[in-house]
Amino acid sequence: TGVEAAVFLAYCLLTGGKAPVIRASAMLLWREFTHIRNRQHLPLHMVCVTASLQLLFNPTLLTSASFQLTYGAMLGLLLVFPWMRKQRACRSAAGQKLWDAFCASLAAQLGILAPQLYWFGELPLLAVLLNMAVIPLAAALISLYWLTLFALPIPGLRELLGLCSAAVTRLLLCVVRWMGAWKWVSLWTRQADIFTCIGWLLLLLGLSALPRRIRRIRPGLIVAGLLLVLTLLIPLR
Numbered sequence: 001t002g003v004e005a006a007v008f009l010a011y012c013l014l015t016g017g018k019a020p021v022i023r024a025s026a027m028l029l030w031r032e033f034t035h036i037r038n039r040q041h042l043p044l045h046m047v048c049v050t051a052s053l054q055l056l057f058n059p060t061l062l063t064s065a066s067f068q069l070t071y072g073a074m075l076g077l078l079l080v081f082p083w084m085r086k087q088r089a090c091r092s093a094a095g096q097k098l099w100d101a102f103c104a105s106l107a108a109q110l111g112i113l114a115p116q117l118y119w120f121g122e123l124p125l126l127a128v129l130l131n132m133a134v135i136p137l138a139a140a141l142i143s144l145y146w147l148t149l150f151a152l153p154i155p156g157l158r159e160l161l162g163l164c165s166a167a168v169t170r171l172l173l174c175v176v177r178w179m180g181a182w183k184w185v186s187l188w189t190r191q192a193d194i195f196t197c198i199g200w201l202l203l204l205l206g207l208s209a210l211p212r213r214i215r216r217i218r219p220g221l222i223v224a225g226l227l228l229v230l231t232l233l234i235p236l237r
Contacts, residue, residue, distance in 0.1 A: 019054065019061060020070040026050035047074050068115035076111020077104060079208040098132075105131040110207065114200035117192035117232060126185050134176065141168055189232040199228025 084103040206221030
């Protein structure tokens with residue numbers, strides 16, 4: 001665990017101490033700590049612990065876009081994804097993986113809906129499908145970065161992997177910018193308000209695992225949440 005902590009700390013420093021990196025590193029370390037102590041580790045508890053630790057050292061993070069987006073995505077994955085993936089079981093392994101990827105992308109997008117509307121004022125129309133293609137490429141790119149770091153002591157190989165990493169990074173950024181330039185990918189809206197936040201909470205609640213006695217109100221929660229979020233499309237005079 002000490003070695004893992006040192007590696008994660010070095011990685012956090014190397015990446016500039018960004019909120020998503022610190023969140024991921026802290027969650028992994030907390031998970032290892034609970035394993036060693038033979039204690040229960042619920043994902044939602046780990047998210048709350050890591051968020052509290054980050055805010056303890058820097059309370060101003062709560063008002064930053066990076067913090068809100070990274071923890072919003074985690075909330076979507078933890079609260080919405082498990083229920084959604086159970087709604088359909090595919091016979092083929094490939095079909096199940098595609099369905100899981102779609103559910104994970106939609107859940108993460110719902111999780112960051114409120115901060116995205118607040119900070120950027122846009123409603124993504126194809127983000128779920130685009131994420132299904134971009135996220136695996138980004139994961140492969142991170143693996144390539146790690147290989148490049150491990151190859152630093154080896155002359156020749158480090159230069160080759162560095163060139164490959166830079167080329168793949170430029171290619172991915174070009175593709176993202178190219179898709180971002182499509183006018184029909186996002187719908188521009190007004191800035192989010194209190195009704196948007198309430199609608200976002202209703203959507204997360206309606207799409208998450210609910211106690212049996214209140215599951216019957218799930219459709220009402222989803223419809224009410226959508227209506228409140230879509231009030232941003234009403235033009236201001």
